[in-house]
Amino acid sequence: MAAMVQRLRASVISTPTASLINLVGLAIVAVALVATAQRVYQGGATYFFQTLGFGLAQGAIFALVALGYTMVYGIIELINFAHGDVFTLGAFISLALMPVFGLNEGRISGAALILPLLGLFVVTMLICALVNVGIERVAYRPLRHAPRLAPLITAIGMSALLEGVMNVWRGPFNLHYPDFLPSTQIPIGGGVTIAAKAVMVIVVAVVLMVSLTLFVNRSKLGKAMRATAQDRDAAQLMGIDINRTISATFFIGAALAGAAGIIYGLYYNSVQAFDGFQYGLYAFTAAVFGGIGNIPGAALGGILIGVIYSISDGYFTVSWTQVLVFAILIFVLVFRPTGLLGMRVPEK
Amino acid sequence: MVRARGLAVLIVAAFVAFACGNAGGGTSSKGTIDIGSDLPTSGADASSGLPTQYGAAFAVSQAGTVKGFTLKFVPYDDAVNGKHDPTKGAQNLQQMLSDSKLLGMVGPFNSGVAAAEIPVANQAPLALISPSNTNECLTLAFDYCQKYAGYTAASLRPTGKNNYFRVAANDTFQGPAMADFAADTLGLKTIAVFDDQEPFGLGVANNFAKEFTKKGGTVVARQGFDTSSKPDFHAWLNKAKAAGAQGIYAGATSASYGCIARSQSQGIFDANSYYLGPDGIGDGQCIKDSGAMASDHMYATQGVADANSNTSAAATIAAYKKAHPSPDDTGAYTFAGYDCAAILIDAIGRAIDANGGNMPTRQQVIDQMAKTSNFAGLTGTYTLNDKGDPTTPALQVQQYKGGAWTTVKNIAVTV
Numbered sequence: 001m002a003a004m005v006q007r008l009r010a011s012v013i014s015t016p017t018a019s020l021i022n023l024v025g026l027a028i029v030a031v032a033l034v035a036t037a038q039r040v041y042q043g044g045a046t047y048f049f050q051t052l053g054f055g056l057a058q059g060a061i062f063a064l065v066a067l068g069y070t071m072v073y074g075i076i077e078l079i080n081f082a083h084g085d086v087f088t089l090g091a092f093i094s095l096a097l098m099p100v101f102g103l104n105e106g107r108i109s110g111a112a113l114i115l116p117l118l119g120l121f122v123v124t125m126l127i128c129a130l131v132n133v134g135i136e137r138v139a140y141r142p143l144r145h146a147p148r149l150a151p152l153i154t155a156i157g158m159s160a161l162l163e164g165v166m167n168v169w170r171g172p173f174n175l176h177y178p179d180f181l182p183s184t185q186i187p188i189g190g191g192v193t194i195a196a197k198a199v200m201v202i203v204v205a206v207v208l209m210v211s212l213t214l215f216v217n218r219s220k221l222g223k224a225m226r227a228t229a230q231d232r233d234a235a236q237l238m239g240i241d242i243n244r245t246i247s248a249t250f251f252i253g254a255a256l257a258g259a260a261g262i263i264y265g266l267y268y269n270s271v272q273a274f275d276g277f278q279y280g281l282y283a284f285t286a287a288v289f290g291g292i293g294n295i296p297g298a299a300l301g302g303i304l305i306g307v308i309y310s311i312s313d314g315y316f317t318v319s320w321t322q323v324l325v326f327a328i329l330i331f332v333l334v335f336r337p338t339g340l341l342g343m344r345v346p347e348k
Numbered sequence: 349m350v351r352a353r354g355l356a357v358l359i360v361a362a363f364v365a366f367a368c369g370n371a372g373g374g375t376s377s378k379g380t381i382d383i384g385s386d387l388p389t390s391g392a393d394a395s396s397g398l399p400t401q402y403g404a405a406f407a408v409s410q411a412g413t414v415k416g417f418t419l420k421f422v423p424y425d426d427a428v429n430g431k432h433d434p435t436k437g438a439q440n441l442q443q444m445l446s447d448s449k450l451l452g453m454v455g456p457f458n459s460g461v462a463a464a465e466i467p468v469a470n471q472a473p474l475a476l477i478s479p480s481n482t483n484e485c486l487t488l489a490f491d492y493c494q495k496y497a498g499y500t501a502a503s504l505r506p507t508g509k510n511n512y513f514r515v516a517a518n519d520t521f522q523g524p525a526m527a528d529f530a531a532d533t534l535g536l537k538t539i540a541v542f543d544d545q546e547p548f549g550l551g552v553a554n555n556f557a558k559e560f561t562k563k564g565g566t567v568v569a570r571q572g573f574d575t576s577s578k579p580d581f582h583a584w585l586n587k588a589k590a591a592g593a594q595g596i597y598a599g600a601t602s603a604s605y606g607c608i609a610r611s612q613s614q615g616i617f618d619a620n621s622y623y624l625g626p627d628g629i630g631d632g633q634c635i636k637d638s639g640a641m642a643s644d645h646m647y648a649t650q651g652v653a654d655a656n657s658n659t660s661a662a663a664t665i666a667a668y669k670k671a672h673p674s675p676d677d678t679g680a681y682t683f684a685g686y687d688c689a690a691i692l693i694d695a696i697g698r699a700i701d702a703n704g705g706n707m708p709t710r711q712q713v714i715d716q717m718a719k720t721s722n723f724a725g726l727t728g729t730y731t732l733n734d735k736g737d738p739t740t741p742a743l744q745v746q747q748y749k750g751g752a753w754t755t756v757k758n759i760a761v762t763v
Contacts, residue, residue, distance in 0.1 A: 050586050054582040054583045058580055172431075174605070269611050270639075272392075273430075310580075313587070317571070318572070319572060
């Protein structure tokens with residue numbers, strides 16, 4: 001598959017019209033970059049870093065959600081539409097668990113927060129992971145050999161089910177999510193500051209992403225996952241338990257989505273039953289952007305979309321932000337059909 | 349011979365009807381008249397829709413009967429997935445129309461829903477009276493209506509006759525009232541304005557910006573947000589701050605994330621920066637959404653006067669609060685809802701009289717609604733003009749103070 005795409009691209013690029021398209025593409029990129037650079041220069045450094053901070057924080061959340069999409073797609077070629085809602089479920093579950101960990105808004109702050117928050121992360125991630133494994137067992141595994149559209153429809157059904165459950169549980173209101181992170185600004189030199197909240201979100205997300213990458217690249221289960229993604233039948237012949245490996249993929253993906261849900265709550269202080277739909281959409285876009293099935297690609301795609309989002313909001317106009325995000329996506333896919341870092345999907 | 353017998357039957361029938369008419373004041377009821385309501389009473393909009401429904405229901409239960417007919421309140425909910433929905437509103441209206449005993453409707457709550465319902469009700473026809481619709485294009489003709497609201501007062505009324513009434517002051521007052529308050533009372537010079545891209549939010553935001561500029565102030569940033577899902581306001585708020593905004597005007601409602609922007613302005617704006625908006629953000633959900641940024645620097649206009657400042661309303665308000673003790677059950681439009689139902693019942697009563705004590709037609713009720721004059725309600729004295737608007741609408745500015753939205757200024761205007 002990948003080899004075929006390579007060949008296809010090589011043949012496309014060698015034709016004269018294609019090189020013309022390439023030139024035009026490069027020109028558009030250059031003009032856009034110059035226009036942005038000019039505005040960034042006029043705006044000053046503080047404004048730029050603040051805008052960048054918002055983008056990185058939002059992008060980090062997109063990235064965490066995107067990882068689950070990309071892992072699942074990489075291993076069974078399923079767009080798990082329920083993934084965005086597992087993310088929201090993470091925020092809802094953590095909200096319900098807060099009293100258990102003694103996390104009362106206004107009563108607890110500073111270093112005393114670290115342990116309860118850590119506990120909250122672990123338990124929430126675990127519950128989300130188990131829910132997602134359950135979804136896989138009930139809605140996707142029986143359909144593994146069915147036509148591709150069947151599990152896609154059950155995924156949409158699972159998404160609706162999760163949204164419905166959360167809607168009945170807490171109502172469709174915007175729920176207030178406690179504000180534990182400090183609202184201070186951290187100076188990063190030269191009078192430039194960045195919001196502490198944004199920094200924390202980025203740090204936690206990066207730690208989670210790096211540990212995932214290490215896990216997939218170094219551990220035995222990670223190796224099994226990569227093998228299953230590459231060729232399921234051959235992996236099975238080598239003695240890999242396919243069902244267990246796929247379950248593990250859903251488990252890890254959902255754990256990250258659960259963590260993203262908490263981070264989302266802590267960062268935005270507001271969560272609603274239907275929030276996951278939009279985040280799912282952006283995260284899926286991020287996964288395609290970076291190259292679906294590719295773990296570092298999803299992380300990169302998510303962060304890039306967040307940054308494009310905030311740069312557009314901050315320097316241009318909010319009305320065009322969504323158009324811009326998807327225009328860039330189309331642009332990238334025209335020139336790199338496999339995404340920024342290339343697809344990694346099962347060999348057929 | 350046949351004709352003579354027919355005449356005799358008619359005479360007997362008329363006599364029976366007359367007799368029943370006389371007996372109307374007695375114990376036996378002449379039948380039931382239904383009063384419908386269409387408000388968003390579930391989900392995020394319920395924080396303002398439900399208290400309004402309670403107000404209307406209370407007026408119906410207090411009246412009990414009208415000229416010998418028993419009154420029944422039939423509430424409908426136009427929220428889908430927790431948000432008011434124009435299509436659902438129009439469906440509710442179709443159901444109400446199929447009920448031949450239903451002679452009028454209180455509602456809708458949202459201008460966007462009204463735009464979908466007025467044409468349906470207009471062709472039926474059915475009298476609608478809204479406690480809270482404020483979009484000016486629903487009743488008045490402005491050259492910008494088609495462009496900004498997507499409809500005109502004429503296009504909403506295919507029959508050319510009016511069937512729609514309201515008691516709230518329209519957005520040509522609500523936006524400018526806050527602009528005057530911001531410039532004159534708060535002394536603000538620079539403000540950033542955003543809207544939720546809905547007819548209501550866009551309308552108040554534009555009218556606010558126009559008046560604020562006229563007062564010598566500067567709108568340093570102006571933005572519309574797609575609120576079909578929750579937006580990230582951070583970068584724009586930062587842009588507004590960098591442009592020198594002293595505060596924000598939110599042309600939005602709590603359901604369209606009007607106060608999420610307040611919460612996200614933490615770390616960008618001070619908690620003591622001003623946050624202004626229309627009636628849509630003057631509710632409890634806004635305060636919950638604002639989180640740590642909720643402060644007494646938040647102000648909202650309401651499209652009706654404060655009923656508490658009307659001394660003759662005190663007894664009714666006390667009775668209502670006894671029946672609905674929870675503070676969440678009394679909203680900014682509760683007593684406007686009460687007044688709408690009372691105006692409708694009053695008009696139905698006059699229509700019954702005009703129809704010789706019989707069940708009036710829906711058109712007769714509309715005719716009497718249009719003749720409403722000096723009706724003493726809880727929130728004011730109402731005379732409805734030929735466009736359906738109150739001739740002396742009143743509004744108020746509320747401040748979030750001591751844990752509640754408190755009236756700081758009543759403003760009376762004359763159309």
